[in-house]
Every structure is written in C-alpha cells, then in structure tokens.
Amino acid sequence: MLPDLSADVCARLRDAFRAARYDADGVVDLLGPHAHAALGRGEPEPASRATRDAGELGTLMRLFLLGDTEPEPAVRAALHPLGVEDAVRAGLLRRNGDGYLAALDVRPHGDEQGSWWVVSDLDPEPRRGRGELGEVPPDYVLGVGHASMSLIRATARRPVGTLLDLGTGCGVQALHASRHAARITATDVSERALTLAEATFRLNELDVETRRGEWFTPVAGRRFDQVVTNPPFVVGPPRVDYVYRDSGLAGDDASALVIRQLPAFLTDGGVGQLLASWLHVRGQDWADRVTRWLPPGGGVDAWFVQRDIADPAMYVGTWLRDAGVDPVSPEGRRKAAAWLDWFAEQKVDGIGFGFVTLRRTGATGGEVVCEDLRHAYDDPLGPETAGWLDRVAWLRDHGAPDELLATRFVVPPSVMLEEVSSAGDEGWRPVVRRLHRMDGPGWQHEVDDLVAALLAGCRGALPLTDLLALLAAGHDAPTEELARTAVPVIRELVRHGMLLPAPLAG
Structure with missing residues (x-):
C-alpha cells in the first residue's frame, strides 16, 4: 500500500517540524560535531544520548533519524498539529506496542541557503541491526545517499528556465534544482518513488511537475535547458532486483542509453549531467567505449570524468551488502557466483564510475574529452563543470x-x-x-x-x-x-x- 501524505498532512507536519526546529541546522546544533559525525558513521548511541532532554526535537530525531520506538504522549506532542492517528493513516507512522515507530524516513537536508525535508523509505541499517529487515524490497526508495550527494556536488548551478530530473527517486535532485530552475519536471518509472517524491515536494511547498514512465518516454517531444539524472547505473546481467539501482539492461547499457538519448531533450546550449558507470573490457580503452555512446553527427560537447574503478569482486560484494545480502550466506554465494561469471564471460576487468556532462551545441562537431580524476580533491565539481563549459565554448569560438x-x-x-x-x-x-x-x-x-x-x-x-x-x-x-x-x-x-x-x- 502506498503512503498518502496529502497536502493537508504535509502542511501540519511542516508546522510541527518548524515548531520543533527539526531542520538541518537544528539537528546539527543539538547533536554537536562528535555525535553528528557518529550518526553519519552509522553509530546511533551518541546521538541518542544527545537527544534525551531535547523535548519535541529529540523525539522527532529519535523517531525519524534513529528508528526508535517513542511513547505515544511524546509523539503526539512532537507532531502537533498533526494527530498520530492521521500520521498512521498517511503511512508515516506505525504502532509498536505502547508507542510508535516511523514507517517512512523523513529527515532534514540542507545546503548553504537553507533546509528541506526529504521523504524516502526507512534507512535499512538500523532495522537490520534490530533484526527487523533482511533484503530491501524491490521498490525500495533510497534517501539521500552517496551517489545522490556526488551528483548534487557535480551539478552546475546557473539560472535556467526549465529543468528535467530524470529518475527523481526521493526528489532530492529537484530540491537542489529549485535554487536555480524556474520550472522543474520530475519523472520516475516507480510509482512508489513518485509518490514519495511528491510528498517531498508538498512538504517543502515546491511546485514540481511529476510524470511516470520509463527513461525519456514521459517527456517525449519536449526539450529542457538542463537535465540532471542519477539513473540505475549498477552494471551486470540484465535483471531488475531493485528498481532504484537496476535497469534491466545488460552491462552498462543503461548509461549508454541515457547518454545517447539525452542531447535530443536539450534546448540549444542546454546542459545534461549524470552519474554513469562503464565497463573496463579487456583489450578495450574505456574512453573509446564511452565516446561511442554519443549520438552520431556531433553537435554535442561531452566531458567524461572517471572518479573510480572497482574490481569485479569488490563491486559485487559492495552491491550485495547494499541490498542486505550477506556475501557469506548461501544466497550471497549464489548471487555473487552468477554475477562474477557474467563479468568473466564479458571479459570485464573493472567497472568505472564517474560524471558525464553533455551540452547541445546546435552546430556540427563538439568537444569530447575523457579524463581520469581519481585523485582526492576538496572542492565540489559543479563550479568546475560550469567553468569547463565556458572554456570549451571560448575555444570553439577563438x-x-x-x-x-x-x-x-x-x-x-x-x-x-x-x-x-x-x-x-x-x-x-x-x-x-x-x-x-x-x-x-x-x-x-x-x-x-x-x-x-x-x-x-x-x-x-x-x-x-x-x-x-x-x-x-x-x-x-x-x-x-x-x-x-x-x-x-x-x-x-x-x-x-x-x-x-x-x-x-x-
């Protein structure tokens, strides 16, 4: 059953959050640097101690950030003016003994200009620790993960009229896009993802057009000044175990599909940015592989930036654990064997991961650059991306x-x-x-x-x-x-x- 966070529920929930100061600054101020860092490492006890005497804010943090069961009187006070009965009916809470547990993850997320709230499915780690959860469900909606943050930091932020968030998930890319885009369209193939993304937008009072469908089908015939997308880029056999990460296409065909089709949905001068993965196949240069994905005929500036290369064994183990599968278990061994066999058959030596920036030039030709950026650096890549586009345009003209x-x-x-x-x-x-x-x-x-x-x-x-x-x-x-x-x-x-x-x- 899908959650139903209506406009009325979101309005009352927003009032409760604001009254308790349940926002990015409020959470950091209460936790302090050490407990906040521990929470980021998946260590909840320091945060739990920091919230003990923090009233409604402490209750909300234990409920939504730590996954604790909170007593009914405390929950009722923290959510006022949203009643707990309405919160349960909306799919936000569930009863657990004499108290309540969060049924959805609703957490503050901010940037230098302010704070939002992001609605997603519950972080599986605390629930696994309590023995409540094994594998995540196929339609699981991920919150603000490392990949999402990587794309956020890599996106150029310049004022645009229209922006498409392709595969919006929980809607976090659209939140950041609201800082610089006048009109935003968000799509996803998952009904659950769109439901939670719409709750995110309502909770933050954002007017975002949402459309459901695969890849670019929901926006056929339209063009946008900017496209951002964090597509399901996990590479391997053609299957869909989890909608948020698996495309159903073999190998790196999902990244290839987006890169090949995206320029057609850009206005002249429009920019598309995405996370992508590509196979390192024995005897083949990765740069040759990815540049063949570009649409024929040119007319596109393309910057492929490789941030990491994983060996197949590490890659498989990482994504098994991500889904809650123990690599030591019989199921884990079986899945790992099938995955590694597929890599061996395809002569895959490694899996590259990185950022791709595309610009529709409106002319023939285009600058195509593939670069390795695996060294550490502190600054976000977004401003550099904007500068790269400026410099490439200058080189084309001069x-x-x-x-x-x-x-x-x-x-x-x-x-x-x-x-x-x-x-x-x-x-x-x-x-x-x-x-x-x-x-x-x-x-x-x-x-x-x-x-x-x-x-x-x-x-x-x-x-x-x-x-x-x-x-x-x-x-x-x-x-x-x-x-x-x-x-x-x-x-x-x-x-x-x-x-x-x-x-x-x-």
Whole structure:
C-alpha cells in the first residue's frame, strides 16, 4: 500500500517540524560535531544520548533519524498539529506496542541557503541491526545517499528556465534544482518513488511537475535547458532486483542509453549531467567505449570524468551488502557466483564510475574529452563543470591557431609551479617542472622550461604571439616552431582552467 501524505498532512507536519526546529541546522546544533559525525558513521548511541532532554526535537530525531520506538504522549506532542492517528493513516507512522515507530524516513537536508525535508523509505541499517529487515524490497526508495550527494556536488548551478530530473527517486535532485530552475519536471518509472517524491515536494511547498514512465518516454517531444539524472547505473546481467539501482539492461547499457538519448531533450546550449558507470573490457580503452555512446553527427560537447574503478569482486560484494545480502550466506554465494561469471564471460576487468556532462551545441562537431580524476580533491565539481563549459565554448569560438596567438592570457593566482631538482656535480639540476591548480579538481601538468618561461609572461599585457617572439629571441629558436608547439599546450591548459583568456579571467 502506498503512503498518502496529502497536502493537508504535509502542511501540519511542516508546522510541527518548524515548531520543533527539526531542520538541518537544528539537528546539527543539538547533536554537536562528535555525535553528528557518529550518526553519519552509522553509530546511533551518541546521538541518542544527545537527544534525551531535547523535548519535541529529540523525539522527532529519535523517531525519524534513529528508528526508535517513542511513547505515544511524546509523539503526539512532537507532531502537533498533526494527530498520530492521521500520521498512521498517511503511512508515516506505525504502532509498536505502547508507542510508535516511523514507517517512512523523513529527515532534514540542507545546503548553504537553507533546509528541506526529504521523504524516502526507512534507512535499512538500523532495522537490520534490530533484526527487523533482511533484503530491501524491490521498490525500495533510497534517501539521500552517496551517489545522490556526488551528483548534487557535480551539478552546475546557473539560472535556467526549465529543468528535467530524470529518475527523481526521493526528489532530492529537484530540491537542489529549485535554487536555480524556474520550472522543474520530475519523472520516475516507480510509482512508489513518485509518490514519495511528491510528498517531498508538498512538504517543502515546491511546485514540481511529476510524470511516470520509463527513461525519456514521459517527456517525449519536449526539450529542457538542463537535465540532471542519477539513473540505475549498477552494471551486470540484465535483471531488475531493485528498481532504484537496476535497469534491466545488460552491462552498462543503461548509461549508454541515457547518454545517447539525452542531447535530443536539450534546448540549444542546454546542459545534461549524470552519474554513469562503464565497463573496463579487456583489450578495450574505456574512453573509446564511452565516446561511442554519443549520438552520431556531433553537435554535442561531452566531458567524461572517471572518479573510480572497482574490481569485479569488490563491486559485487559492495552491491550485495547494499541490498542486505550477506556475501557469506548461501544466497550471497549464489548471487555473487552468477554475477562474477557474467563479468568473466564479458571479459570485464573493472567497472568505472564517474560524471558525464553533455551540452547541445546546435552546430556540427563538439568537444569530447575523457579524463581520469581519481585523485582526492576538496572542492565540489559543479563550479568546475560550469567553468569547463565556458572554456570549451571560448575555444570553439577563438581556438584557431591565429586567434589563440592573438589572445592575451593570464595565469590564475591559484596556479603554482613546482620544480623538483636532483643534486649533481654542478649543484641542483631541475628534473621536473609541474603546474598545479590549487583549487577545483587540482589539475596537474608537467611542462618544460620553455613553457614555464612562456607562462611567466602571461599577465594579460601582451598577446601570446609577442611573448613567443620574445621567447624565441631569448632562446635562439624559430618563432614559428615555438608557436606550433605551444598551441596544443595552450588549448589543454585553457581547458583545465590553468591559463585563461583575459576576458574570462576578468
């Protein structure tokens, strides 16, 4: 039976949450840094202790965040003006002895501008710990997980008119989209997911259009300024054990389908961003594999960023545990064997995971870049994605050799030059010169002494052609040869934001 969190129920629940200060800041302030960190690690006892004398806020936190049974008088007081009987009828609570348990997960989720509440199915971990839950049900609706947060951090946030959240799940991507999109459409193949997403939108007083159906079918014939999607990207045999993660397509065909079809649903200049997985097949380059998914005929800028590669054994074990299947159990052994056999038959050595950004250019061609970004970095990728799109557009309009050479460039202050030297008979001798971008994804480029000298002159005063002429005179080298060598290096540094045209830098 589907929950029924009507507009009236959501309005009264919202009043109760606001009165108790059950929001992102209220929860963090009550828990403090140590108990909050422990809760994030799946350790509930420090949080339970912190909420003991916290009145209605403590009751709500134990009820919805810790999965505890709370006595009826405390629940009634915490949910006022929503009656507990109405909460049970709506599918929000269930009776448990003399008290009540949460039947849905409703938890605060915030950003730097404020706080929302997200409605999803209960976090399975606390229930497994109490022996109440084995495997999650096939139509389980995941809350705000690591993958969701990864896409949130990787999404470019610029004002747009229309945005599509494809496969919305609990609706969290649409919540963040409400900060910069005037009109939002959210779709999902799962009736339960759409029901909970609609509750999320009502609870937060957001006007979001919802449509049910597979892939892009619900929005056939429409175009959007931005599309965000966290599709069911788990790779393996063609099956659907859990709707939130399995597509029913074999291998990485789900990611391929979205990447192939998405550009047709973008306006000219529109941007699509998604999480995706791809197979690392023996004897095949992953970049060749994913770029073949792009629609024929060009007209798309595409940036594939690989964040991780998992070996098949680790991948299978991770997703078995995610579903509550013990890999040691007979069922776990059987499922793992079938999965690993499939990987072996397909000659899969690893499974790549990362972000894909697509832009419809409205023209032929397009910039297609595949990059490995498995090193650690602190900044979210969203601002970098927006910058990458700007820089690629600039290169398309001004990237011809003559135009590049006529441009005044600036090295951003976040770019540093590292030199590594070795000791010799005549003192220290530089062996490596490496550019580091200290912000964003922390790109690095090794450069020779001529490129280092050229960049030292890029302060926005002289065009590149004048700097190359000075460099050629100082090193007794032909200017034309230096220019021919410099152009591809300049293009790559611009793409990575390590060298900016003066107009973009300003």
